[in-house]
Amino acid sequence: MCAKTASTLDLSAVLPGLSIDCVIFGFDRGKLHVLVLKWKNEDLWALPGGFIPATMDIDQAATKILEERTGIRLPYLAQFHTFGKVNRRRIDSFLDQLKGSVLPENWMEEWIRQRFVSIGYLSLVNLHQCRPSPDLFSDACEWVQVKELPPMLFDHQHITEKALEQLRHQINYLPIGLSLLPEKFTMKELQRLYEEVLERKLDRANFQKKMLKLGFLDRQEKQMTGAAHKAPYLYSFNTEAYQELLQKGIGYIS
Amino acid sequence: MCAKTASTLDLSAVLPGLSIDCVIFGFDRGKLHVLVLKWKNEDLWALPGGFIPATMDIDQAATKILEERTGIRLPYLAQFHTFGKVNRRRIDSFLDQLKGSVLPENWMEEWIRQRFVSIGYLSLVNLHQCRPSPDLFSDACEWVQVKELPPMLFDHQHITEKALEQLRHQINYLPIGLSLLPEKFTMKELQRLYEEVLERKLDRANFQKKMLKLGFLDRQEKQMTGAAHKAPYLYSFNTEAYQELLQKGIGYIS
């Protein structure tokens, strides 16, 4: 709503030739998801992105852009890479695809044809705690599985892959999960998250011991699932311990 | 020479509001160094940086900029962060400092006052194998110790610190040294490099065992130093093993 009113672009008030694209990961039913927007009246999906107001730091701009385009407000987005190949937007095939579709009235073709360098931002959220809603240029805002990405605008597939690579790297030296999992979760769910990101199976017993030893999990009551087996414990993140590990890392050279 | 002739800037042929800054590290006598340029007629030092030709990928542009400004040609520069705070250049105090100094004739004040976002690139070189030479806008191009940085332009000190942070991070999961050390070197020198980057002392015996176990070092003949003690072995990098470790990393989550 209030976010939406700002959507009319004043092209003189944003930095020329620069954009921001956000890769937002969520986790549900054992699968990693990414948040994507569907271009109005087209079968074309895109990462939530936009332009940088001339008076805003790029980090602030990322937060604002994400909120305007999806309704999700995140306090912290992390920059992970800047994409600057000359032909990263494959602009001709893009304009072809758009034939017959409406662009915002002040997006003159000249302006949109120019070269753009895009700064990639990454964040993780609990996809059950946010209601993404599409903006004026989009008619859908959805979580799609990382393994089943639809055809995407420009190099957005490549950007998504780079973000995944970054995530896969980070999981080796930082704790993960606080912003992805619900408040309470089972060890199995946490393990599934790790397996999904690392793309390999982990040993159940050893995973449990490792995580508990890291000391950022608080054990809660058991969860009666109604399934024909022992009920698993629930866990929650110990926020102080978690934050501390975020600072100093999990494991490093000796 | 040929690099230098290109130094006359055609402002219409570069991307507006975007720049690249390079942090080049070298290692000598047990100290980490950074390559900096001295602004013509000013006591102001800056990282080698410049603008992005409209027809070049940003990675190529980084290579070109570094070569034009310092004479050093590096095949690979790695992007590490993009700097985009609104006031990162503190432009007023910058113009004050420049009073009485010559800017390239077509750098109208208007143009230089605009906001710039800068992409940081990082590389490591053997500082004995390159002869840095200043370009037309600079009257010196020197290696300075990381611990003794001179006052620097804009946020270049911050950029340098970020690069160092990146390097300090990388040393934990990637081999280091191939491009920093001479062809043959002692274990002590390699250890000094690690200590300098990590900013802490390491145990001599354990360091030796660890490095040898990683298997990217080839032992060469001994080096007679003329000093009053046992002569150390020389080592060289086994390029294949080294490259392989660069790919798959040294140590990760299990």
Add this chain to the structure above:
DNA sequence: ACAAAAGTGTTATCCTTACACCCATGT
């Protein structure tokens, strides 16, 4: 002979890995 620094060895401790075992639960 001695100091200095290099190379190697020793030990306790910890972590990793691959399993095995028992336990709680619903059918």
Add this chain to the structure above:
DNA sequence: ACATGGGTGTAAGGATAACACTTTTGT
């Protein structure tokens, strides 16, 4: 009772950390 999956245990092997010992060299 039994299958299913959860929690914990164990033993072998490897890595780490601290420090001791031996070797080579020039003075």
